Amino acid sequence: MKINLINIGDELLIGQVVNTNASWMSAYLNENGMRVCRVFTIADNADEIKNALQQAMSTADAVIITGGLGPTKDDITKHTLCQFFSSQLVLHEPSLDNVRSIFKKRNFPMTPLNEAQALVPECCRVLLNKWGTAPGMWFETDGKVVVSLPGVPFEMQGLMREEVVPLLLKKFAVESIYHKNVLTFGIGESFLSDKIEQWELALPENIRLAYLPKDGVVRLRLSAFGSDSVKLQQQVACEVEKLRALVGEYIFGYDDDTLESVVGKLLSEQGMTLATAESCTGGTIAQLLTSVSGASAYYMGGVVAYANEAKEQLLGVKHATLEQHGAVSRQTAEEMALGAKRRFATDCAIATTGIAGPTGGTEDKPVGTVWIAVATPSGVEAQCFSFGDDRSKNVMRASYQALRWLQVKLG
C-alpha cells in the first residue's frame, strides 16, 4: 500500500522550519506497514495544491496532506479541496462545538475566523480534532483516499494515531515491514560494501539493504517486507547472523545503540568507572558520555587539558615528556590516560591528543593526526590515527574512535 505526502507551508520552503512532520509521518506509517513513496513540500497556493494533489494521487493509494488549515487568511487548502472534489463548504456542528469548548477553556473570545474553522467540504468525512481547532478531513474517490490534516505537529500526530491510521488499516490490505539496524564503526562504506558484497547479492528479494554513514559510523539498515511479521523477524535475524560472521569485528551495536550508550552499558555491567583526558577533542567525549542519562553511575569526570600546563598540572604529564616527545605523542597520550585514571580514581580512562586543525599541522604531524590512549586495570595502550582536514569531523571521529576502542577492550 503506497502513500504520498503533501506538506503545505511557505515556512518550509524558505528553510525557516525543518519538515519534521514528513519524517514523523513516514516513520509512523512505516511502522504500520505502509510505505511512503514520495513527499511533496509545496507553497500555500491553490494552483500548487491542486497540481501536487493530482500528481500525488496518480501514483499512490492514499495521499495525506498537512498544513494550510489555520484560522488566518493565507490558508486556502479547504477552498481548494472543495474545488478539487466539486463540493461546497458546510458547517459541521460537532467541530463548532469543539472550537467553542477550546476557546471557553482558554478563556479567549471567539472571532468569525475561528467559527469558520468548523466549515468543511460537504463530501468529506470529518475527523474530529481533540487537540486543536482545525478538523481533519477524509475524502474517498475512485478507491483512493485523500486526507487533510492540520500542520501543528501534535494535532497531526493525534489525528494520525487515533483516526487516520486505523481507518487506512481498515480500508487497505497492508503488508508487514520489519527494520533492523546493524551499527558498524571503523570501516568505510565502500570497504564494508566489498566485504559483504556476496551476502548482499544473495539477500532474499523481500529484504532491502541501505548504507547510512555518519561521523565514521556506518548504519546498515535491513528492511524486510512480507505478510507474516514473525517470519520477517526470523528471516532478518538469520541474515544478521551471516553479517556478523563477515564483519562482526566492526559491529558495535544495533538499532538505537550509540557508542556512548554501549560503553556506558558495559561499564555498568562490569561495575567499572571511567575518566577522560581530552586535548584535541576538547570535551566532546565527556559531552557524549554525559548525554546518556544515568552516566554519573560510571563516569566520574574528565579534564580538558588544552594547554600543556594543564596536561602537567591536572594530569601529571611529565614536563620532560612534553619537551622530548611533544604534546601529540604516544608518551603524552599514555601519561594523560594514566593521570586521569589516577586523579579520578577510576578503573579506566581514555585520552586524546592531536591536531584538530585547521592550523597547527606540521610535516611530521599533519592536521588530523590524533593519538588516543586507553587505560584499563590491565595497563595502558596508545595508537595513532590519521583523520582528515575538517576540524569538527576530526573531533567527532577521534571521540568515537576512543569510545570504540574502550568498548573492544571491555568487550
Place this chain on the structure above:
Amino acid sequence: MKINLINIGDELLIGQVVNTNASWMSAYLNENGMRVCRVFTIADNADEIKNALQQAMSTADAVIITGGLGPTKDDITKHTLCQFFSSQLVLHEPSLDNVRSIFKKRNFPMTPLNEAQALVPECCRVLLNKWGTAPGMWFETDGKVVVSLPGVPFEMQGLMREEVVPLLLKKFAVESIYHKNVLTFGIGESFLSDKIEQWELALPENIRLAYLPKDGVVRLRLSAFGSDSVKLQQQVACEVEKLRALVGEYIFGYDDDTLESVVGKLLSEQGMTLATAESCTGGTIAQLLTSVSGASAYYMGGVVAYANEAKEQLLGVKHATLEQHGAVSRQTAEEMALGAKRRFATDCAIATTGIAGPTGGTEDKPVGTVWIAVATPSGVEAQCFSFGDDRSKNVMRASYQALRWLQVKLG
C-alpha cells in the same frame, strides 16, 4: 527565479533521517535571492527520479538534486541522469585524482567502486567536490539547469557555496537581497515580539523580519529586497540601530557570531585566559569553546567534575561545602569556578552545577535547577537558573547562559 529541489533517499521516506538538506538549501538559496517552489522527496529508484525530474523541470528554472551518489550499489542517480540526458558515463580525470588523493591522505586502498565515483555523464559540467569523493554535476538543457549533488550535508553545502550558487547567479538575473541577523539571548520569542512590536509594524515594505529561536538564542533575521544593494545595506543598518535602542541589552552579536566566538574574541582582545569547571553541562562548554579555531590562545582547559570526589580532588571544592550545601548550590559553584581559575592559572573561569534530568530532581531543587558561577580578576559571583525538563535542552541553555554572563562581565 524559481528552483525546485529533489532529495533522493529511502532513509528520508521511512523517517529515519529528517530532511535537513531541504531546509538548509531553501534557506541558503533564499538568502541569495532565489525562491524554492517545491521540494520532492523521493526513493532511490530510476523511474521515480526520472518522473520527479520531469515534473520538477516543468515549473522551475533550475532543479537541484541531492543524494544517490555514494559508492555503493543502491546509488543509481548517475545512470538515470545519463539516460535522461541521452549521455554516457566517461571518466573525469580531475575527479579521479581527487578520489585518489583523498584515499592517499587517509592511507586507504582504492577499490573499483571508489574509482567508479569519477565516472560522470559526458554532457555535464563537473563540479569538483573538495569535501568528498562524489563529484557534483551541472547540466543545461533548453535554458534550464539541472544540478546533481551528493547528499552528505557538508559536501552538499560546500558545493552549494563555492560552485552552484555562484554559477546560478551568473546565469540568471536575480533581485538583490541583503540579510542581517541580530542575535539575542535571555529573552523568549514572545516577550521579544512584544517589545519590538511597534518597530516591526513600522518596518519598510521591502524589509521582512523572521524570528529563529534555538537553545535560548533568538535570531532576528532582517531581509531587505530591492535593486540597489548599497541602499539595502544602509536601510537595514538604520533599522538595526532602532532595534538596538529597544532591546540592546539582549543582543550578543550579529550574523555568524556565536556566544563561544564572541567570548573568545573578548578574551583575546583583553589578553585574558579562561578555564571551565563543569558538572551538569558535562563538557559542553569546553566543547563549544574549543570548536572555535584558535581557542588554545585563551582557553587553557577545564575539568568535567561529574562526581563529588572529582569536585574535591581536581577543583579543591571543600568537603564541608558539599556536605553542608550540596553539590547544587551557590557555594559549590563558586568554589568550582575559583578552583578552576587557580588550577589552570587563568584570569577567568566559569562553573556549572545542576540537575540536568530526567532524574535527580527534588522538591527543593527540581530538574532544571542550575547554579552558574563566573570568576574574573575582580572576584566571583554565582546565580541560580531554572530551566526545563529536557536533559539536552537544559545542558545547552546552561552552557550558553554561562558564556553570555561571562561576555557581559567582560564587555
